[in-house]
Amino acid sequence: EVQLVESGGGLVQPGGSLRLSCAASGFIVSNNYMYWVRQAPGKGLEWVSVIYTGHSTYYADSVKGRFTISRDSSKNTLSLQMNSLRAEDTAVYYCAMGRSDQFDYWGQGTLVTVSS
Amino acid sequence: QSALTQPASVSGSPGQSITISCTGTSSDVGGYNYVSWYQQHPGKAPKLMIYDVSNRPSGVSNRFSGSKSGNTASLTISGLQAEDEADYYCSSYTSSSTYVFGTGTKVSVL
Numbered sequence: 261e262v263q264l265v266e267s268g269g270g271l272v273q274p275g276g277s278l279r280l281s282c283a284a285s286g287f288i289v290s291n292n293y294m295y296w297v298r299q300a301p302g303k304g305l306e307w308v309s310v311i312y313t314g315h316s317t318y319y320a321d322s323v324k325g326r327f328t329i330s331r332d333s334s335k336n337t338l339s340l341q342m343n344s345l346r347a348e349d350t351a352v353y354y355c356a357m358g359r360s361d362q363f364d365y366w367g368q369g370t371l372v373t374v375s376s
Numbered sequence: 377q378s379a380l381t382q383p384a385s386v387s388g389s390p391g392q393s394i395t396i397s398c399t400g401t402s403s404d405v406g407g408y409n410y411v412s413w414y415q416q417h418p419g420k421a422p423k424l425m426i427y428d429v430s431n432r433p434s435g436v437s438n439r440f441s442g443s444k445s446g447n448t449a450s451l452t453i454s455g456l457q458a459e460d461e462a463d464y465y466c467s468s469y470t471s472s473s474t475y476v477f478g479t480g481t482k483v484s485v486l
Binding site for chain 2 (some may be wrong): 295297304305306307310318320321354358361362363364365366367368370
């Protein structure tokens with residue numbers, strides 16, 4: 261059974277950093293497309309980043325240069341390093357796995373709040 | 377990258393069919409067959425309902441179907457049921473090697 265469990269969310273001040281993790285089970289992270297998607301409170305879904313089965317990574321313009329996606333094959337985990345955080349980064353962050361260009365499985369999400 | 381355009385809300389009576397549209401551009405919806413649809417109930421994670429325009433994952437009811445014409449994709453729910461009441465989002469791969477979601481549609485069962 262595929263499972264994704266996010267962790268690392270919390271309250272952080274503007275300009276601060278946070279690292280999100282996503283523990284995967286039931287499949288191999290490096291053999292699938294892995295994504296981060298976020299949802300601000302009461303708002304719609306926003307794609308954040310992808311890491312492909314090679315090492316290619318892509319980012320939404322809103323986070324480019326501030327966020328870094330990575331994976332650890334030895335731990336079968338996905339991570340999102342978030343720097344220079346802004347109030348508008350406040351959201352529930354979901355990790356998702358895709359066998360291709362869709363989001364097949366989702367975690368339960370972790371809430372990131374950027375506020376002073 | 378601008379969000380794909382969806383109607384804010386769609387409603388129907390039990391047993392009826394409804395269709396949700398998702399309009400993009402030739403750089404996303406119109407340029408690729410990588411359109412997918414997601415159902416999200418309040419407080420829950422999204423669930424994949426349709427991928428590659430019209431394919432249903434295993435376990436998704438055949439009451440859900442997808443199609444595409446030009447820059448507009450559509451999700452049809454037939455035989456509407458109370459459990460279908462949720463938010464629905466479309467998504468597409470883009471020419472910038474990124475992804476974009478739709479604005480979201482709230483489906484109400486009257």
